[in-house]
Amino acid sequence: SPLPVERSTILINVEFTGGLEMLFSHTRIHRISLPTVDPSTQQSATVGYLVHWLCQNLMADTRKELFVLDGRVRPGILVLINDADWELEGEEEYVLKEGDGVMFVSTLHGG
Amino acid sequence: SPLPVERSTILINVEFTGGLEMLFSHTRIHRISLPTVDPSTQQSATVGYLVHWLCQNLMADTRKELFVLDGRVRPGILVLINDADWELEGEEEYVLKEGDGVMFVSTLHGG
Amino acid sequence: EQPGRWELELEEYRRYGRQLILPEMGLQGQLRLKDAKICIVGAGGLGCPAAAYLAGAGVGTIGLVDGDTVEISNLHRQVLHSTAKVGMPKVDSVSEYITALNPNVKVITHLSHLSPTTALDTLHPYTLILDCTDSPQSRYLISDACVLLHKPLVSASALRTDGQLMILNHPALPAGNPLGGPCYRCIFPKPPPPTSVVSCGEGGVLGSVVGVMGVLQALEAIKLVVAGLQADGSSGRETRQPEASGAGVQTKAREGEGEGGPGVETPQPDAQTQCPPQPELLIFSAMASPPFRSIRLRSRRAACAACSAVASVTPESLKSGSLDYAQFCGVLDPVNLL
């Protein structure tokens, strides 16, 4: 339920590719209304919180370990914030702002 | 010389591809400070004015007819405003705003 | 398509197994490929890779139109030919390759360049056309013929380190129907001045650049066929249902404000379930970063000479030879160019 503040959510564009879309209702692009504040920390929502939120609220597939392992995005998934590797942006600590695009890319091995 | 108004120019990102870059110092991407007002009409600068301005101020090649013919962009060049065919945006009449991207694509025929 | 009319042999299940298991393909998609007749106009730098991947995927009938013979200067980019085939008609060289790769494919060779008087008869039997030619006049002619025949057209081109790709006349609705896809004349109503036209022979081309574009043509053709092309050439997109959870169409702009509590908005459907398709131009610049750009194109032009209600291009004008594409394009020496 919405928090009693003026702007309780921000819109985030989330995209899954490389096969991850199959875990999210076979849908590549999602538009997410994310709570502005992470209730567990009372801090502004970060990418780390988004990952947790997606796992809880958007992921239809029950095999959560194909997306999150030991509380973090599983190895073999690149996280991109506005078309740049999240390592350039602060990884999980990046504070999301309205309209940000977050892309999850499962690395492929086929050839 | 700058007009005596507060903001006399706007920045426009201009890109040439499909071989047109060869007419513009072999450079694909240019950042243009375009007068905000077209002095010939005293109206806001349009894409039509930009074409005229590029021909006068940026085009190094003397073969102007490879870019402009009869006062208009020559046939075989697509003009794209912010990644959309300019026919969707009003063609020459489109009024430019700060930060707009205008792309000129020469159609290719080779195979 | 008549259910049960087409069956796959055991050899075909083995051969196509790796693509059959894709949800985007399935048995229905494979049968549609087998039923499809695709014509490749131009057996050069674009036509070679396009033919390879259409044949590999199991397109039932592939037509090849080209009047040229293999030259040694072709081989850096026309990689289905070989040194021993220099002097052989290109359509025969490609036909040999296709049969060796996949004997299930029926190949029809047309050893001549397309001309206004022959284009309609030549292209009529096919489901879908690939423009792999290399001159403005052939591009106008092929587009006009596709509009008159109600065939979608996958058009690509390349020069130096650049490439371009468009899907034209898709859906291939009759002239005058504004819901049909734009044709080549809608995008380029006037031909370029001949002094501005540079061929691969004059300007040069990197083989892998034209190769990428040819493979992408095959891919787009396969996507169109698998999505379903009706007898009238229109797209049978309704046969691919959107996923239950992705059935809605997103109407808000990306930049819109969020309102209300946390939640998931109706997601965008995947590209192949959108209707009508947004016409696009894919631009490839091998030396630029990013190398690929997608551009939104206009819809049909209300005054188009080919696909509008006031079209002047008709089967009669084409067959009678009254449309002179070489003159239209200002070519002084049209021999061997069309």
Next chain:
Amino acid sequence: EQPGRWELELEEYRRYGRQLILPEMGLQGQLRLKDAKICIVGAGGLGCPAAAYLAGAGVGTIGLVDGDTVEISNLHRQVLHSTAKVGMPKVDSVSEYITALNPNVKVITHLSHLSPTTALDTLHPYTLILDCTDSPQSRYLISDACVLLHKPLVSASALRTDGQLMILNHPALPAGNPLGGPCYRCIFPKPPPPTSVVSCGEGGVLGSVVGVMGVLQALEAIKLVVAGLQADGSSGRETRQPEASGAGVQTKAREGEGEGGPGVETPQPDAQTQCPPQPELLIFSAMASPPFRSIRLRSRRAACAACSAVASVTPESLKSGSLDYAQFCGVLDPVNLL
């Protein structure tokens, strides 16, 4: 390169004329291609189109590493083989194709999969490596070997309707030099859990999707060689001077405010003149719109096990077999996978 050491024959001028006239290529670029030794690891869906366009372009020496034989289920995407070659080693099949297309190319076949104990000796003679394999453990092994040997690596992969392409270890500076390009371990320090790894055999793949990625690998390899690779594997980009009018570097962000009178700012240099290169991942999704996306990647990881100052991957650990890539990747049955 010793000037005058290499000359082109008349046949080569004829064969490569259409790419020789490109300013990006020129005689110098063609001679660099002739001098280059490129190793393609994996002669499958990526390796086939990569080999075709590298051979067409005139790469002097092409190495092929693969232990598999041609199967009929390969032919929808591995389009250099043919039905008659089912059962033949893939490296022999591709070698036959290359020699028929361009007898100027020297082909070296390695009829085995790369292993930790053989990788360094196998790859040592080559200028540049293409990873066209299909498993996580081979990707880690090839990347580690390229770091140890100071070779740039063009890595691509494909599955279903998606493809990915990266240039790794470029420039190929020694481990510990942060100006070198990131390696595969920098991007993916931990292997994916084996349950998440899907091969083309299991997940399927569209032939033209993997084909596009393979042609793009050839193109990137050609660009690297033509730009000049030094003996130590680093890029010789300084040999291509920026245009006189485009020599500056744009420092302002795109969104910056304009100030002063009308004028032209210093333009961005073309991508190939930027130094050092920004590492990128090209993502291809055949069913998405736009289909291509370019992503900025991180630079070298300070704690990377392969390319950092604290690297644990050494020639000795590799050759001694103490690095077990199958175990690292959690593979239960490593036979035939590497």
